[in-house]
Amino acid sequence: MVAGQRRGISLRLAIDGPTYDSAYGKAAEVDCSALLDGQRLYFFAVNRNLDEPAPVRIVPANGRFSAVVDADILTGSDPTAANSFERRDVVRSRSFDDVRIDAHGAQLMIPFPVICRRDVCLAFTEHGSRIR
Numbered sequence: 001m002v003a004g005q006r007r008g009i010s011l012r013l014a015i016d017g018p019t020y021d022s023a024y025g026k027a028a029e030v031d032c033s034a035l036l037d038g039q040r041l042y043f044f045a046v047n048r049n050l051d052e053p054a055p056v057r058i059v060p061a062n063g064r065f066s067a068v069v070d071a072d073i074l075t076g077s078d079p080t081a082a083n084s085f086e087r088r089d090v091v092r093s094r095s096f097d098d099v100r101i102d103a104h105g106a107q108l109m110i111p112f113p114v115i116c117r118r119d120v121c122l123a124f125t126e127h128g129s130r131i132r
Contacts, residue, residue, distance in 0.1 A: 008037030017054070030054050030112065040069065041124040047112035050079055054112040060124070064105035067123040071096050075116035 011034040019026045032045040047054045058065075076082075076091035083090050099120055101108045110118060 008035035008040075008042065010034075011036055018049070020048070030056055032056075036124065036126075039124055039126075041065070041122045043110075043120045043122065044117070045110075045112065046117045047114060049114055051114060053114060056110045056112055057107055058110070059107040063124055063126040065101045065108050065122050065124055066105055068097075068099045068101070069121040069123055071099055071118070071120045073113075073116055073118050075113060079115050 013032050013034060015028050015030070015032060018029045020029060021027075027048070029049045030045055030047050032043065034044070035042040041060075043058060045056060072093045073096045074091065074093045081090050083092075096118070099108055099110050101122075105125075108122070110120065112118060
């Protein structure tokens with residue numbers, strides 16, 4: 001999903017959650033980015049925490065979610081897991097379906113296991129002309 005998504009408007013996200021000290025200062029445990037391409041919102045996030053899952057809640061400033069179009073998770077068995085020619089599926093992407101949109105489309109919840117990346121494409125209806 002990431003490689004195929006090259007269009008859209010990069011959105012500025014307000015991230016509120018735990019941080020950790022890195023070589024570059026404070027860093028968010030869940031790193032996120034998002035693109036809006038017409039009526040598709042692409043959300044990409046990584047849970048960097050090695051010990052704790054992270055529930056992620058997305059609340060759009062201007063619009064509603066109507067459906068999950070596609071959702072993938074990329075993860076391995078541990079932080080040092082890597083693919084090789086002999087073992088090509090140690091770290092792999094697969095579909096998941098545990099994204100929950102509330103009844104009004106005003107927010108959604110995505111559970112994040114430790115050390116994983118999740119990519120979600122959502123049908124999105126913008127209200128007004130300003131995206132935050």
